[in-house]
Each structure stands twice: as C-alpha cells, then as structure tokens.
Amino acid sequence: MRLLTGNDLKSGAVTWWTGSDWSIHIEDAVDVTGSEDEIARREEAARRVNVPYAIDAELHEGSPRPSHIKERVRALGPTVRPDLTLKPADPEIGNWVI
Amino acid sequence: MYAYDQYDQAMVDARVEEFRDQARRRLEGKLTEDQFKPLRLMNGLYLQLHAYMLRVAIPYGTLNSLQMRALADIAEKYDRGYGHFTTRQNIQYNWIKLEDAADILADLAKVEMHAIQTSGNCIRNISSDHFAGATADEVVDPRPYAELLRQWSSFHPEFSYLPRKFKIAVIASEKDRAAMRLHDIGINIVQNDTGELGAAFYVGGGMGRTPMIAPCINAFVPLDHFVTYAEACLRVYNRYGRRDNKYKARIKILVHELGAEEYTRQVEEEFAQLLDQGIEPPLAELERIRTFFEDPPFDGDADAEIDRSDPDFAVWVDRNTVPHKQPGYVSAVISLKPVGGIPGDATAEQMRLMADLAKDYSFDECRVMHTQNIVLPHVRKADLHALWTALEDAGLGSPNLDTVEDIIACPGLDYCSLANARSIPVAQKISERFAANGKTGTLGELKLKISGCINACGHHHAGHIGILGVDRKGVENYQLLLGGSEAEDVSLAKITGPGFDENGIVDAVETVTSVYERERQDGERFVDTYRRIGMNPFKEALYG
Numbered sequence: 001m002r003l004l005t006g007n008d009l010k011s012g013a014v015t016w017w018t019g020s021d022w023s024i025h026i027e028d029a030v031d032v033t034g035s036e037d038e039i040a041r042r043e044e045a046a047r048r049v050n051v052p053y054a055i056d057a058e059l060h061e062g063s064p065r066p067s068h069i070k071e072r073v074r075a076l077g078p079t080v081r082p083d084l085t086l087k088p089a090d091p092e093i094g095n096w097v098i
Numbered sequence: 099m100y101a102y103d104q105y106d107q108a109m110v111d112a113r114v115e116e117f118r119d120q121a122r123r124r125l126e127g128k129l130t131e132d133q134f135k136p137l138r139l140m141n142g143l144y145l146q147l148h149a150y151m152l153r154v155a156i157p158y159g160t161l162n163s164l165q166m167r168a169l170a171d172i173a174e175k176y177d178r179g180y181g182h183f184t185t186r187q188n189i190q191y192n193w194i195k196l197e198d199a200a201d202i203l204a205d206l207a208k209v210e211m212h213a214i215q216t217s218g219n220c221i222r223n224i225s226s227d228h229f230a231g232a233t234a235d236e237v238v239d240p241r242p243y244a245e246l247l248r249q250w251s252s253f254h255p256e257f258s259y260l261p262r263k264f265k266i267a268v269i270a271s272e273k274d275r276a277a278m279r280l281h282d283i284g285i286n287i288v289q290n291d292t293g294e295l296g297a298a299f300y301v302g303g304g305m306g307r308t309p310m311i312a313p314c315i316n317a318f319v320p321l322d323h324f325v326t327y328a329e330a331c332l333r334v335y336n337r338y339g340r341r342d343n344k345y346k347a348r349i350k351i352l353v354h355e356l357g358a359e360e361y362t363r364q365v366e367e368e369f370a371q372l373l374d375q376g377i378e379p380p381l382a383e384l385e386r387i388r389t390f391f392e393d394p395p396f397d398g399d400a401d402a403e404i405d406r407s408d409p410d411f412a413v414w415v416d417r418n419t420v421p422h423k424q425p426g427y428v429s430a431v432i433s434l435k436p437v438g439g440i441p442g443d444a445t446a447e448q449m450r451l452m453a454d455l456a457k458d459y460s461f462d463e464c465r466v467m468h469t470q471n472i473v474l475p476h477v478r479k480a481d482l483h484a485l486w487t488a489l490e491d492a493g494l495g496s497p498n499l500d501t502v503e504d505i506i507a508c509p510g511l512d513y514c515s516l517a518n519a520r521s522i523p524v525a526q527k528i529s530e531r532f533a534a535n536g537k538t539g540t541l542g543e544l545k546l547k548i549s550g551c552i553n554a555c556g557h558h559h560a561g562h563i564g565i566l567g568v569d570r571k572g573v574e575n576y577q578l579l580l581g582g583s584e585a586e587d588v589s590l591a592k593i594t595g596p597g598f599d600e601n602g603i604v605d606a607v608e609t610v611t612s613v614y615e616r617e618r619q620d621g622e623r624f625v626d627t628y629r630r631i632g633m634n635p636f637k638e639a640l641y642g
C-alpha cells in the first residue's frame with residue numbers, strides 16, 4: 001500500500017492523509033495508491049501540509065506500517081525518548097519501529 | 099565575553115523582523131515551500147524527521163548565564179523541555195513550530211544571540227578552543243580573533259552564496275581541541291622565533307563523504323593581515339569551487355583537485371591584490387574586541403590544594419578538571435554523557451543549573467565543547483566540591499571526560515532526515531556496557547565517535563574508534579573504524595571490514611578494546627597501540 005505523509009505547515013508535526021483530512025496518527029492513514037500526486041498537489045496548495053510525499057507501507061495487525069525504518073521513526077517519534085512518542089505506554093513500540 | 103554594540107544589535111533585530119515577515123507570508127500561502135526554504139535555512143530553521151528544528155549559533159561556544167538561561171527558557175516555552183548541544187558548539191531544538199520561530203529569534207536577540215548562518219552555503223559559526231583564555235598552553239587568547247572573524251563573516255555580501263557551507267576554527271595552541279585541521283579553514287595562531295604572532299592557515303580539511311586533513315598553505319600570516327588572507331582563501335574558493343556537483347563542492351575538493359601548491363599560489367596572488375585595497379579591519383577594532391576578553395578578576399590567594407577525602411569527588415576531579423593558567427584554578431567539564439543517556443542533550447532545568455553554576459563559580463561564563471559537554475572555564479579549586487555536589491544532584495556529575503563513555507553521537511535516525519541509522523541507541527548501549535564491565539577508567543583516553551550517515555556530524559572519521567551507520571536494504575548496519583584523531587596528532591580512521599548490527603557493534607567495540615588491553619605498552623592510549631600494531635590484530639579478533 002502507499003501512504004501520503006508530510007509535515008503540518010504551522011507545527012511541523014508529521015501527518016498522514018486519512019482520505020478526507022490529516023492525522024498525526026498513522027493508524028488513521030489510508031491507501032492512496034494511484035492518487036498520491038493529485039492529493040499531494042491539492043493539499044499543498046490548500047496549505048494544509050508541507051512537502052507531502054508518498055511512501056510504501058504494509059498492513060500490520062490491521063494498521064499500516066511503513067516499509068522503511070525512517071518512516072516508522074517519523075510515525076512514532078524518537079526511539080530514544082519513549083516519553084515523547086505517540087504511544088508512550090505501549091511496550092510494543094520498539095518492536096514496531098525496529 | 100564579547101557584548102554586542104549598537105550595530106550588532108541592530109543587525110540581529112532587523113533580521114528577526116525580516117524573518118517574522120517571511121514566516122507570516124509562508125503561513126498565509128504567499129510564499130511556497132520552495133521559495134521559503136532558503137529563507138528559513140538562513141535563519142537556522144530546518145525541517146527534520148518530527149518537526150522543524152532550530153539551530154542556534156553559539157559563537158566559539160561561549161555563553162554567559164543569562165544566555166544559558168534564555169536557552170533553557172526556549173526549551174521549555176517552545177520545545178519539549180530540552181535541547182541538544184552539537185559538535186559545532188551550537189544548540190539545536192527538535193520540536194519547533196513555524197508559528198513560534200520568529201518569537202524564538204526575538205527572545206534570542208534579547209540576549210545577543212541568533213540563528214543566522216547556522217545553515218546554508220555560507221560561513222558558519224566560528225568555532226574555537228573551549229579552554230581559550232583559561233589554558234596555560236596557548237600563545238594568546240584566540241577568541242578575539244574568532245570574534246573578529248565572526249563579525250567579518252556575518253552577512254558578508256560576497257560569501258553568502260558559496261558553492262557549499264564553510265566552517266572555520268581558530269586555535270592558538272599546539273594542542274588542538276577544536277578539530278582545527280578538519281575544517282574548511284583552520285587557523286592556528288603561533289609565535290615565531292622573534293616572539294611575533296602570526297596565523298598558520300590550514301585549508302581544505304573536512305569530514306563528510308570525502309574526509310581530508312587540511313594542509314598548511316601558509317605557516318605565518320602576520321596577524322594584521324589575517325582577515326585579508328581569509329578573504330583571499332574564500333575568494334579563490336568562491337570563484338572556482340564546484341557548483342555543478344554538491345558532493346564535490348566543498349573547498350577540500352578544490353584544494354585537492356588543484357593541488358595545495360596551486361591553490362596556495364592563487365590565494366597568494368589574490369592576497370597581494372587585496373592588500374592594496376585595505377580591507378583589513380582597523381587594528382582599533384581588534385583592540386576594542388580584545389577588551390572584552392581580558393582575564394576575569396582571579397583570586398590571587400586561591401588555594402592550590404584540593405581536599406580529595408571524598409573518593410567519588412576525587413575521581414571526578416581527576417577525570418573532569420584540567421589545569422588552568424591561574425594558580426588555584428581549574429577548568430571543570432560538565433559531562434552531558436550520563437551512562438545510558440543521550441550525548442549532548444540537556445534539560446531546561448539542567449541548563450538553568452549550569453547557568454547558575456557558571457555565575458556562582460566561573461565568572462558568569464560557560465563554554466560548549468565540540469565533544470558535546472559544557473566547560474566552566476575558571477573555577478577555584480576551593481569551590482570544586484560544592485560544584486561537584488550540585489552537578490551530582492542534577493545527574494551532571496559523570497566522571498568520564500575523554501573516556502569510552504564520553505561518546506560523540508550525532509542525532510542520527512532518531513531525529514535527522516538525512517540519517518541512515520540511529521546513533522544514539524548505539525552510544526547508550528556502549529556506555530552502559532563499559533559502565534557495567536568497569537573498564538571505563540582502565541581504558542584511559544579513548545575517543546569514540548558515532549555518525550548516523552556519511553555526512554559525519556558525529557566525527558566518526560576522527561574517532562580513535564569511529565562508528566558509521568549505514569542502510570543495508572532498509573536495515574541499520576554499523577561500520578567500525580579505528581585510528582582516527584582530530585587532535586594535534588590528527589589522522590583519519592580506517593574501516594575494519596564488514597559492518598555489524600546494533601548489538602554486534604557494541605560487542606565489536608568491546609572486542610577491539612580487549613585487543614588494546616592485551617597489546618598495550620606502558621602509557622599507550624588506544625590510538626597509540628593501534629598505530630604501533632596496525633589493523634590486523636584487531637581484524638583477527640573481530641572477524642577470526
């Protein structure tokens with residue numbers, strides 16, 4: 001599957017395209033295969049996202065998991081600061097990223 | 099410390115307002131990201147893995163307590179309560195919002211700081227010896243010269259769009275504590291036989307994908323012409339440096355391709371022409387600057403003895419303090435390398451504490467080291483125990499300067515969008531391993547440096563032991579390098595062989611230190627043993 005991601009223009013936060021909006025939670029991301037360029041153009045023009053681009057991902061236990069470690073780190077936050085990741089209490093986080 | 103005059107302040111204030119307008123236009127959609135990106139980069143604002151990242155310039159690493167406290171306030175108010183001190187003696191914040199960026203720059207300007215020229219193809223923050231003005235081994239305090247270069251290079255109209263970024267270090271000692279020969283220009287202020295001071299110019303060093311040690315192109319430029327000489331070096335580079343290929347655009351490639359001799363010839367020719375134009379700043383300006391760097395009012399009766407009855411304190415004194423030119427004083431190093439911690443990170447509370455300690459014990463001054471620690475340059479020996487106690491209580495008392503635990507690590511894949519692999523977890527595991535096996539002290543001086551990609555922000559080429567993170571088909575892999583140094587015995591490290599995974603690289607570091615323990619002769623450091631016995635014994639131990 002392909003996911004569309006970028007950074008929120010104002011905050012810089014990593015965001016994922018949900019089909020109708022942007023979410024900071026990768027679980028909300030939808031497959032954009034075939035329409036990534038068009039959505040990216042439109043959303044960037046609407047200033048809702050900064051430098052959007054599409055990435056490869058697979059479904060993992062029902063939610064998308066980026067194929068590359070860099071995007072997995074982006075999705076959750078620095079692996080060395082579990083207090084700052086999006087799922088601070090989840091012991092599986094490390095495994096999901098690595 | 100240097101204090102802004104009306105011109106410095108006016109320039110910085112004007113830049114804040116200019117950037118405020120640019121950021122507003124970007125947020126309103128009047129600028130595209132392509133248009134805005136070069137503008138934000140000129141103000142140190144990057145877009146990294148998780149958010150915008152702001153890099154703040156700390157000229158030659160020097161801060162007063164007011165500035166350190168302002169950095170803490172920014173960490174708390176606009177970021178997530180911490181900052182990261184870098185190998186260029188700067189600080190980076192990882193979680194900045196574009197809508198806050200101009201306010202942060204305004205807060206910085208209030209304490210005579212900024213983020214100008216911390217990115218982009220311009221002359222970056224000038225770095226220097228973190229013990230400048232405190233050590234007995236310098237021929238002169240290099241900071242006034244670094245400050246003069248800072249002023250010369252700030253908004254220099256000719257050098258704002260160089261082929262590539264440009265880094266300058268200034269030292270004034272045979273001991274190199276600033277990786278001087280691994281800079282685009284390294285300047286070492288030296289004294290000749292007649293006692294006259296001059297600047298030795300080393301040009302074309304650097305790390306990155308093509309590491310090079312800068313050759314000396316002129317061993318003695320009279321100090322009343324050293325800015326003109328720097329100008330000549332830059333002019334030749336600006337004219338002939340390659341703009342067609344980013345990977346060949348640094349001055350080291352130009353010097354290498356032309357040959358040091360030909361490059362020098364061109365510089366000398368340019369220098370001769372520039373001399374006629376009288377571009378050297380007036381001596382009065384250097385004298386004005388020098389007044390800011392006079393010795394603080396040292397206590398002439400300061401006690402020369404240290405009460406070492408507390409054994410933990412004595413270990414810290416032995417490892418983390420260095421001799422001072424003034425009897426009764428030392429320079430004390432605050433380690434930002436707690437075992438298992440993140441090298442170079444400090445919380446807002448820790449920054450505030452360091453600010454207080456600088457005020458109470460070091461004439462209101464502290465320095466950022468390129469090794470990502472903080473120096474209190476002038477501490478009375480009699481105050482050391484009180485200082486150490488305060489540091490211990492705040493988790494800042496690790497006695498590990500220049501040991502295997504004192505690891506340089508770049509942000510790596512945990513934060514950096516250019517990274518191939520994470521650096522920080524490797525540093526954490528190594529420091530934990532050596533703290534657990536109890537060898538940190540017995541291994542002596544061992545400089546371990548980790549980069550998360552070939553850009554080498556973690557100086558891996560210059561580590562006695564270096565580690566480079568690479569991407570092997572989407573999986574993190576780590577190459578091991580041995581034998582580098584960025585000190586006066588400068589050398590470039592060599593790769594041992596095939597790389598290792600995250601746990602394997604920790605084992606590999608332990609393996610090579612075991613070879614050192616087995617082979618070392620009296621007084622040899624790790625790097626000395628490596629230079630004497632060569633790579634093979636280490637390879638055999640690693641790969642069989």
Ligand code: SF4
Nearest residue numbers: 508514517550551555
């Ligand atoms: S060395 Fe590479 S990974 Fe590390 S901070 Fe520099 S660019 Fe990023």
